[in-house]
Amino acid sequence: MKTVFAKTPMLTDNVMHYCPGCTHGIIHRLVGEAIVELGAAERAVGVAPVGCAVLAYNYFNCDMVQASHGRAPAVATGIKRVRPDAAVFTYQGDGDLAAIGTAETIHAAARGENITVIFVNNAIYGMTGGQMAPTTMPGQVTQTSPYGRDASVAGMPLKVCEMLATLDGAAYIERVSVDSVKNIRAAKKAILRAFSCQIAGAGFSMVEVLSTCPTNWGLDPVGSLGWLRDNMIPYYPLGIYKNSQGD
């Protein structure tokens, strides 16, 4: 029988705990496929965050370290400085990367730390049950912004790609989405470019992936893809924000 599709060997057979319709599974697969396609599986080291993806160490079939909340880029820095030949990546959500771990994120980028950051932005704290995140958009209802995010009280969201693109140490910064097949294919290419950037020793690379949270958005899987498309993409425009390799 001819094999027409196979799960990437970079993912284990463990059953994922993600909610139905959540796009973490797609993003995991894209990361796994990219690492395999670049021939980096045997030297890959991942750093898991705190948040929904905390159990990523059960899913990525490579050496893994589980970091404390927001500190994954610092932990990845320590690993990479000891093992410069390893393909080191962090996998972080918006609360982890853009709130409690803002300093670690910005300074890893500023140092041009030669790691790859996969930043999953679903505009909400998922694991704790749907609270306002640093990327929750104005007017967006969450458990801790029950009347919609009021910018006069809670301030405005962080646009991480735009911010990091201003840093000289950042080599590759792109925002993608996984709301459609077309965008998923584009996301894969972005992740490949980010890891290629690291393998070339060019410096800090990050791919921000707009992602869904059907459970905490209160939408069904298809509805949440539409919500992402209609609300997040206009606010968080897709595209390459920095590419020092210039390809």
Place this chain on the structure above:
Amino acid sequence: MKGNEAVAEAAIRAGCRHFFGYPITPQTEVAAYMSRRMPKEGGLYLQAESEIGAINMVMGASAAGARAMTSSSSPGIALKSEGLSYMAGCDLPGVLVNIQRGGPGLGGIQPSQADYFQTTKGVGHGDFHIIALAPNTIQEMVDLTVLAFDLADRYRVVSMVLADGILGQMMEPVVLPEYAPDAQDVSKGWAVGGTGGKRKRNIINSLYLDPEELETMNFQRYERYAQIGRDEQRWESYLLDDADIVVAAYGASARVAKNAILEARAQGIKAGLLRPITLWPFPKTAFAAAADKARAFVTAEMSMGQMIEDVELAIRCRRPVYLSNRVGGMVPTPTDILSVIQKANAGHDQ
């Protein structure tokens, strides 16, 4: 050598090639020395964005199998608590230096021993310990730094060299150890760095959602701590054999206490010193034995009375324990300590 620089040089000789620093008085010379020396040894000095960043870089470097280190002073150590807890939960080795200053809050920059509780009781959330080594000479700054790396690797725990602003800043002649060139190659089969296609993947993790599993992990870790408690208690005795009054002091306080003890002896009071070198594990055995013979204890510390609780526990409160303390960056004089020795000798109220 200056104490802070002696610690740094000793670490390099112990095989440390990855140092992650952040400036804070009075330990900054450790970082400055490392930034000068590491490039010449093919090592790394990396200045972190914060104390939190530094300890997490140590965690990553340790996870990758290296002998990694950071140093700080009291408020900075507080910021490292989270990282220390995660390293304990992951059973990762590492070395941390604390050149204590006065607190609480921003406190001051003068010497202090007010981090005894922070070090031995409350260094982070959850059930765990770190080994705490308390030098009182610059030679010990060197020797205990080397020991800190060895113990950390042997037991897969974090070791702290707990000194103070006096020891960090003072100068004494030292004998430096030979380089330990193979220390980097200590086999750490659990370390990450890529499987190389030759082994199963390694996972370094402190999350156990199943309470039974987490309980088991804690019990197993505490069996290791119990072994450390049995095998690694260290102390120095000075004029202790016939002592009626036992002065308990560590670090810089112990240096002052020795002078107070000599003055007490000149006055006919049989005083002696029991100096903990390991604060965790606390040298309970030596204290229990001393309590068999002594009439009273005096703890001399630059805190409001922290180590005194461990002395009372170690001797099961069988003898009165008096406190001689100066705090806030004030350093005790021999007369300060002598006056409490006299009080203890006379059996006055504590």
